[in-house]
Amino acid sequence: MTVADLLQVSQYSLPQPEKEEALVEQLAALTEHHRRNCPEYDRLLRVLYPNRGPIGRLSDVPYLPVGLFKSHPLRSVPETEIFKTLQSSGTTGQQPSRIVLDRETAQRQTLALSRIMTHLLGPRRLPMLLIESPSLIQDRRQIGARAAGLLGMMNFGRDHVYALNDRMEIDLDAVRAFLARFGHQPFLMFGFTFVVWQHFLLSLAGRNVDLSNGTLIHSGGWKKLQEKAVGPEELRRRFLSETRLSRIYNFYGMVEQVGSVFLEGEDGYLYPPNFADVIVRHPVTFEELPPGQVGVLQVLSVLPTSYPGHSLLTEDLGVIHAVDNSSCGRHGKAFSAVGRLPRAELRGCSDVIASSVVA
Amino acid sequence: MDVEILVPEVRGAPLEEVVARLSAPHPPLVPFSEPVVDLCAGFSQAIFRDREASRYPELAALAFWMRRAELARLRADFEKMARTDTVTVPRGLVFHIPPGNVDTIFVYSWLLAALTGNRNVIRMSSRRAPQSDILLRLWRESLSHAAPEMAQSTMVVGYGHSDEATRALSLACDVRVVWGGDRTVSAIRAVPLAPHARELTFADRASLAAIHAGRYSELDEAGRAKLAERFFNDAYWFDQMACSSPRLVVWVGAPETAIPATGAFWDSLAACIRRKHFESPAAIHMRKLVFSCEAIVDLPVSSYRRDPEATVLQLESLASLPREHSGGGLFFTARVDYLKDLVPVLKRHHQTLTHFGFDAPELRDLAARFGGQAIDRMVPVGQALRFGRFWDGYDLLHEFCRFTYYESQVGERAPGDAAAPAPM
Numbered sequence: 001m002t003v004a005d006l007l008q009v010s011q012y013s014l015p016q017p018e019k020e021e022a023l024v025e026q027l028a029a030l031t032e033h034h035r036r037n038c039p040e041y042d043r044l045l046r047v048l049y050p051n052r053g054p055i056g057r058l059s060d061v062p063y064l065p066v067g068l069f070k071s072h073p074l075r076s077v078p079e080t081e082i083f084k085t086l087q088s089s090g091t092t093g094q095q096p097s098r099i100v101l102d103r104e105t106a107q108r109q110t111l112a113l114s115r116i117m118t119h120l121l122g123p124r125r126l127p128m129l130l131i132e133s134p135s136l137i138q139d140r141r142q143i144g145a146r147a148a149g150l151l152g153m154m155n156f157g158r159d160h161v162y163a164l165n166d167r168m169e170i171d172l173d174a175v176r177a178f179l180a181r182f183g184h185q186p187f188l189m190f191g192f193t194f195v196v197w198q199h200f201l202l203s204l205a206g207r208n209v210d211l212s213n214g215t216l217i218h219s220g221g222w223k224k225l226q227e228k229a230v231g232p233e234e235l236r237r238r239f240l241s242e243t244r245l246s247r248i249y250n251f252y253g254m255v256e257q258v259g260s261v262f263l264e265g266e267d268g269y270l271y272p273p274n275f276a277d278v279i280v281r282h283p284v285t286f287e288e289l290p291p292g293q294v295g296v297l298q299v300l301s302v303l304p305t306s307y308p309g310h311s312l313l314t315e316d317l318g319v320i321h322a323v324d325n326s327s328c329g330r331h332g333k334a335f336s337a338v339g340r341l342p343r344a345e346l347r348g349c350s351d352v353i354a355s356s357v358v359a
Numbered sequence: 360m361d362v363e364i365l366v367p368e369v370r371g372a373p374l375e376e377v378v379a380r381l382s383a384p385h386p387p388l389v390p391f392s393e394p395v396v397d398l399c400a401g402f403s404q405a406i407f408r409d410r411e412a413s414r415y416p417e418l419a420a421l422a423f424w425m426r427r428a429e430l431a432r433l434r435a436d437f438e439k440m441a442r443t444d445t446v447t448v449p450r451g452l453v454f455h456i457p458p459g460n461v462d463t464i465f466v467y468s469w470l471l472a473a474l475t476g477n478r479n480v481i482r483m484s485s486r487r488a489p490q491s492d493i494l495l496r497l498w499r500e501s502l503s504h505a506a507p508e509m510a511q512s513t514m515v516v517g518y519g520h521s522d523e524a525t526r527a528l529s530l531a532c533d534v535r536v537v538w539g540g541d542r543t544v545s546a547i548r549a550v551p552l553a554p555h556a557r558e559l560t561f562a563d564r565a566s567l568a569a570i571h572a573g574r575y576s577e578l579d580e581a582g583r584a585k586l587a588e589r590f591f592n593d594a595y596w597f598d599q600m601a602c603s604s605p606r607l608v609v610w611v612g613a614p615e616t617a618i619p620a621t622g623a624f625w626d627s628l629a630a631c632i633r634r635k636h637f638e639s640p641a642a643i644h645m646r647k648l649v650f651s652c653e654a655i656v657d658l659p660v661s662s663y664r665r666d667p668e669a670t671v672l673q674l675e676s677l678a679s680l681p682r683e684h685s686g687g688g689l690f691f692t693a694r695v696d697y698l699k700d701l702v703p704v705l706k707r708h709h710q711t712l713t714h715f716g717f718d719a720p721e722l723r724d725l726a727a728r729f730g731g732q733a734i735d736r737m738v739p740v741g742q743a744l745r746f747g748r749f750w751d752g753y754d755l756l757h758e759f760c761r762f763t764y765y766e767s768q769v770g771e772r773a774p775g776d777a778a779a780p781a782p783m
Contacts, residue, residue, distance in 0.1 A: 064652060
């Protein structure tokens, strides 16, 4: 199967063995492609994997840590081919990742995202309520990762209406007007998980707003909500009781592999599309872990040709629950992302002095 | 503005009052006088006895380093510095600025300054660890039991990022001691001192080990295991982030000896780590993997070896060494023919050379070749973290003193000149 085939066939339709066979072939070819076109990648492979044999299984595909792209924006295309450079939002004080895209990779990413979203939403664009403030994308020259994510998702809707004002407060008149016009038919909502909870759902509580025909897609991670002890179940429960909304889909994705997002199924698990996959590795030995064990997520995608990011070890923890055994009709691995690797604070240099005595 | 006094009492006070109290005339203190030694030994005992303090090994270590026997040894060292034509006296007021993230370092620089008879003011960071608060409490207790002239000899103050307070204390002091990263040191350096005052700075440093491949090869299994254990202590106690912990291991000798020795050494270290059941948090492993990839791209790394707790990157040449480090058990390794081959590659910021297999003449020769351009300390493998009066090129006992020169009678030093008329 070619990359085009993997994108074209109905998503989540390939049983894991068949999918792996296709992915192994494509990812092995991509590994060669990057080795030939990115000298740094070639060097990394020679030093990190000196006795590398042929790639026979998915877990044989060499991986790079995603953090490397913070200091080294590696690329496999000449500088003249760079179409744009993506930056991760990054937590405060951390350097963002920089991902180099050529036109071809960017287009493939757009197509890939659309294959995933149309699988869920159908081929027609739906009226769309944006759980955001319009000021987020006012200045299109300076676009952060959150704004880029919003713009990407806006392609899948029409008649866009912002649900929040510039102060991130709910614009109830706008929401009611949107629902009066479109609320009786299927419509789409998108926002970042924390914003959706904090600025949308909590403000709608008790206002008798009916979102029962809507589909909510949200992303951005649970970290801020975990601090408030809010998890996926609580989010679903509250939306259902406050707004009668039942179709809620979280997705997991990252700027380092735009386009290959992992969207939730109706069972609440994340599913890789045909053209991407995940492996869970032991956080210390980096050996592949079987389903049921929590470890570091490695993400694989056939999309990146302009930068060697087709196989990345993330700093996220996850667990595979089942393979080809889903209650919602999807094939492949069902998994969850369960948070970031906890940060470790090393002690400062001068601490040496304190230690001295014990010697 | 107000500052927070933390020792000898706890209360807020106007900055002017604090400065006035520090600058008021004080009866001079004599270096290693009984009251000051009693105060330090009492502080040490208080730490040993305290239930809360016993939970922190670094506090026990600190107390051990301040115990009476150790103070006697320092005193003997100090007395060896004496000359018949000088009287050693304290410098006066020492202003210590310890780094924010370190809990106990201020006690070490305080101790040497206090023993030599100085008065001290220490600026404590507001983001204090519990260890610091324990120390402050015990310090107050010890001072309240000390001789009356000692009670006012040490003050600990806290204030936010106030230039005003740093400025006032800098102008009032005779010595300023600054610990911390290069940026902290540079920022504080911009704050003027009194014209006569001086400054000691302890900036970012990096360290390495040098092993004689031939002499390592002669070690038996037990000898290798012992060396691995010592190396482990140097490197792993503070996640390899102590400035004297080795980040680079240089093998000195011909390739046919050095290559098998290197392999045996890392095997032996890996075995030591397994014996100790030492395990780093997962984030450290990720950090080491990212750092390794960066190093492979940027430096002449020829091989990568990973036991989970010890990552080893072989360098083909020492021409460019990284300034940054991941910590957590990641080592560069390289081979040179002779110890002196280190001279062109090490820089001013290289602090401690831990060594195995070299004798005193070889080390003295190396120090002379460095000529002050690198390396302030050479100690056997296993001693990297042992603090002492010689640190970062300073002799701290000496630095905290002034030397009053005297001649008791004309011509005492230059007989025959007695008849010469005095100038003026």
